[in-house]
Amino acid sequence: MENQPSNGRRAMEEELIKGCETANQLLEVLVHKSNTTHEDVELEGSVQPLVEDLVRKVLCSFTNTLLLLNTNNINDVSKYTIKDAPSSVKCPETQGTDEACKSFFHAEKRRGCYKRKSSAPTWETNSSILLEDGYAWRKYGQKITLNAKYLRSYYRCTHKYDQGCPATKQVQRTQEDPPLYRTTYYGHHNCKSSLSPEIMIEPAFSSGSSMILSFTSTLTSKEGYPFSSSLSSSTKLEPMEVIQDDHIVQNQLSSSDYLLLSDYGLDFNY
DNA sequence: CTAATTTGACCTGC
DNA sequence: GCAGGTCAAATTAG
Numbered sequence: 001m002e003n004q005p006s007n008g009r010r011a012m013e014e015e016l017i018k019g020c021e022t023a024n025q026l027l028e029v030l031v032h033k034s035n036t037t038h039e040d041v042e043l044e045g046s047v048q049p050l051v052e053d054l055v056r057k058v059l060c061s062f063t064n065t066l067l068l069l070n071t072n073n074i075n076d077v078s079k080y081t082i083k084d085a086p087s088s089v090k091c092p093e094t095q096g097t098d099e100a101c102k103s104f105f106h107a108e109k110r111r112g113c114y115k116r117k118s119s120a121p122t123w124e125t126n127s128s129i130l131l132e133d134g135y136a137w138r139k140y141g142q143k144i145t146l147n148a149k150y151l152r153s154y155y156r157c158t159h160k161y162d163q164g165c166p167a168t169k170q171v172q173r174t175q176e177d178p179p180l181y182r183t184t185y186y187g188h189h190n191c192k193s194s195l196s197p198e199i200m201i202e203p204a205f206s207s208g209s210s211m212i213l214s215f216t217s218t219l220t221s222k223e224g225y226p227f228s229s230s231l232s233s234s235t236k237l238e239p240m241e242v243i244q245d246d247h248i249v250q251n252q253l254s255s256s257d258y259l260l261l262s263d264y265g266l267d268f269n270y
Numbered sequence: 271c272t273a274a275t276t277t278g279a280c281c282t283g284c
Numbered sequence: 285g286c287a288g289g290t291c292a293a294a295t296t297a298g
Contacts, residue, residue, distance in 0.1 A: 139275060141290060154289070158274090170289090276295070282288090 018057070026054040123185040126174070135189055137169065148172060159191035166190070 029050055136158035142151045150173035157165040166187040174180045 138273090140292095142276080143288065146287060152288090156290090168289095272298090274295100274297075277293095278291105279293100280289105280291075282290100284286090284288105 022054050022057040029054065124182065126180060126182045135167070135191075145172070148174070150174070157189060157191055159189075163191040 137155035138158045138160075139153055139155050141154040143154070144150075145152050152170055152172040155169045155171065157167040159165040160167075167189045168186045170184045170186075172182045172184070174182050
């Protein structure tokens with residue numbers, strides 16, 4: 001690896017420092033709590049949200065650091081990191097309209113009838129690789145857009161019809177060298193993914209969070225790379241993106257990417 | 271044979 | 285009218 005851009009390195013350092021400081025705060029809170037008497041139930045109740053908030057911040061810092069480590073292009077750190085999730089953050093409502101419209105028009109079987117979705121994405125990420133998010137996506141269209149040199153691909157959840165899952169995403173290649181992709185997620189999954197639960201990286205929408213990273217991996221589960229092995233066997237995942245010209249892009253995390261995440265034995269969501 | 275992808279048509283919002 | 289998003293028939297892959 002070449003020299004890390006200084007701002008990317010600094011961003012990682014800042015994330016780690018932030019996580020460290022927050023962990024210390026958490027420790028203080030917990031120590032203080034353990035010193036209080038058992039009768040002090042009221043105080044205990046007030047501490048609970050604070051603890052949760054601190055835990056979220058710690059996890060957020062770690063996750064941001066991991067995301068930064070996972071991308072080659074860490075100059076634009078703001079695009080790769082998760083903002084702290086204040087409870088005031090609103091989630092764009094994109095789901096429902098599509099389905100409602102579809103059912104409305106379905107009676108007439110009018111082709112192409114749909115309700116245009118809100119322009120606000122649920123979640124957006126840029127990456128030099130096409131991140132596997134653990135869900136099964138089915139491509140339903142592609143388009144060359146006005147100010148883009150590359151095709152934009154449209155994906156919906158494979159379970160859109162059997163489980164009514166409204167999640168969709170768009171993958172737009174934004175840069176040739178190094179290859180860079182912007183993935184924009186709309187709606188969220190309400191399907192039971194057939195994927196084994198070892199990796200589920202899901203854009204989030206529950207109130208107050210901008211993203212969920214939920215790793216339920218146990219490293220003892222399978223030999224070698226638990227993520228990749230289970231991914232390939234359990235379900236068809238996002239296919240290679242084939243951009244019409246000569247662009248054939250591997251849609252995969254390297255084994256080191258999987259290991260990087262799995263090595264932490266993470267089991268969290270926020 | 272079934273499921274996924276491709277691709278042109280079609281619709282909506284601006 | 286244009287650009288973006290989706291549908292669905294045709295095609296391809298497994």
